[in-house]
Amino acid sequence: MIKKSGEIDSIESDFANLARLAASGASEDIRLFLARLVRKYRRIHPDLAVQLDQYLKASQARGASSSVLRRGGTPEVDSPRQFPLDKDSQLSLIRVFNDYDDVASPLLPSNLLRQIEMVIREHVEREHLADRGISPTRSAILVGPPGVGKTLTARWIAKSLGKPLWVLDLAAVMSSFLGKTGNNLKAALDHAKSHDVVLLLDEIDAIAKRRSDESDIGELKRLVTVILQEVDLWPDTGLLLAATNHPELVDPALWRRFDAVLKFDVPDDVAVDTAVRRFLRDDLSVFEPWVNVLVIVLSGQSLSDVERAIASLRRGYALQYAPIEELVEIAINQVKVDLTQPERLQLAVELAKSGKHSHMKISQVTGVARDTIRKHAGPSPRKGRGVK
Structure with a gap:
């Protein structure tokens, strides 16, 4: 069967990028890119997708084994000392919530609660979806005024999935030396991707709010680009959440990247x-x-x-x-x-x-x-x- 030239160009581009990542030795980026290719080719090239998936699983197994060995043979959630730090302030970029004793189901309108329950079910039955070539919701943005339950909902989602909730502290990410902020953000996101957690980017508009500062606009554009790339490449095994009180400040391109928009309002x-x-x-x-x-x-x-x-x-x-x-x-x-x-x-x-x-x-x-x-x-x- 003769392939269309556009399709050939797309395949060539994908494998050129894969070769570039392999040459750079970026093993985690390679695994993430492979996962993206598996999703992309499941429908149009199922045999190729199966092969790529086998390589991906073998790579993940080797990575998990070496990670366990490096920690002395016992897999566990990172201690705060292992989390990436801002080099200037020495603040941890990630806060961890894994005590859910006081977390009850959020008080939400029934239609919003059904949306959230569906996201949870998709991840619980992720393998069933994968058998049909379908990915679960990998990312969602929680939108609404303060105090309506966005953070509590994120904790409840993590509790329902049996995973810790990691919150990326954007105040710590925003280095006093703005040129380092992109490195902080990338380090925190890469660390989260390599663990089986729910990650919350709280007050994501904190970055967008400062876009009006003309002196910093170049760096802030790079931050948005980093987030756009990470949302696109977030693995099926994880769940990336973002929360904002000011949706009007969020870059329009970012809205399109999230798989789901969960709108919160004052309770009825x-x-x-x-x-x-x-x-x-x-x-x-x-x-x-x-x-x-x-x-x-x-x-x-x-x-x-x-x-x-x-x-x-x-x-x-x-x-x-x-x-x-x-x-x-x-x-x-x-x-x-x-x-x-x-x-x-x-x-x-x-x-x-x-x-x-x-x-x-x-x-x-x-x-x-x-x-x-x-x-x-x-x-x-x-x-x-x-x-x-």
Whole structure:
């Protein structure tokens, strides 16, 4: 069968690059490039793909054996001393999270949670996909405002896959000598690729934010190029995650490289209700009559804000700082300026239903007229039943 000239040119280019890598002695880059070729040729040249895959697996086996021998025969996760450091500050470029005792499933909308669960399943059943010539999601970017659960989700993904989470500290990567930043970034990414981990590039826009500095633009362009190449060559066995609070600052070319975009937003009322109950923990039974009120008050807040508000309530209750209804009033007063008029009315009705406050007190707290409260919630509690 005569191949098209374009196809021949592509094959020649691939094997010329492979020869170049072999001549340079870059064994890890060779393995990564072989993995890319296996994926590329599975459909159009399956026999060639099988051969390349055999060479790749043999190379990986030899690399794993030598790595184990160098560490004394016992494979283990690197200690912090083994991680690449910034030569100027001696800061470790990678932080490790592998204690997942307190990591629960993230409180996310059902459609986003399904997306994340699918990514996890793809990696759990990676070999099944490989048999059909399909790669799992190798990279994903997590987008959303602060406090909505992006980092927690990354930890939960790593926990679900039984792998440590490595976080690339971009503050450490950004050397005081900007010309060295590219070397820092490449060293950290190469180190992560050679281990079976989930890597998170947290606040990836930290690099993009500084692109407006004309004096540094050349180096920053090189940093983006490094990341683009690494996302393209990330191995199927690993998972590369990135997180950003400012998607508008991320280079458009980088968006196209990620296999998946996971969009986070402030939690809906169902998620806030679940969060309030989860964060109350052992005090849930005590605050149960106030849960609906707390959900209304905290609606539209980030999960971190919800957790902070509930922690404040629990501290006040534990120290007997004030009666529960007064602690709830304090929480209301902290956020009520952000409530819309319909939300204030809904809050007033819920407070009236609790029977803990007179309509006068509810009116003072919410700013809703007593006649309006009476119209929607019925008569005020009898004298003596609540705080006046």
